[in-house]
Amino acid sequence: MASISALVEAFMVSERGVANILPSESVTAQAVAATRFYAGFASLESPPTDGAEIAGLVELSVSEWAEIRPLFVLYVERETALQIEATRGMGADVFGRSTSEVGAEISQLEADFPRRVFFQPIITV
Template sequence: MASLASLVTRFVDSERGAANILPLESVTAQAVAAVSFYAGFAELTNLDDGGEIGEGVDITVSEWAEIRPLFVLYVERETALQMEATRGLGADVFGRSSSEIGGDITQLEADMPRRVFFHPVITV
């Protein structure tokens, strides 16, 4: 189990390194958004009733396994939006467009309820 902040820091420092152009605050915001979406369909193990989802929330390994693909797509879309915004300055845009990534996000978000919803079976 790790805090969301430490998972984001590991992602920025170890997994993406120089390929990441977003500041840590933006990446953290995308992680919070992904965790919030996940929490709409599954109960977070370490979130108290009424607790807020933020960078301090603890995420289990299995929760991160479900959240991470959406988080990566959110970061990729935010990066694409930043790159597309520089097009007017003459910068050469590379990678997928934000609309292409948006399609993948829509598909993953639509599949999330089926993948993560759990309700224990009670027999009488």
């Protein structure tokens, strides 16, 4: 198990490197948002203690991260697109997908999340 902050750090160093324009706080916020969405449909193996909110220190299992990661990556891409589109007024060239394109993919993934992550063990009598 690894904390959300550690998973974000690994993502930023190993997968995005210099291509990432967002500060680590913004990327962590996207991971927390994706984890909160996941927690709406499935129980975390290591939930926050004492009624605390989900934050960067929450530990995620490999299987939880496997389900959360695609949504997290899309959230990061949308946030990046927002930042890039904001520079359009200063004459910068916009590259990558637009926020609406990424938003449509997020909506599709979020709509499928209940089916993908919900689990109820079968009990026979």
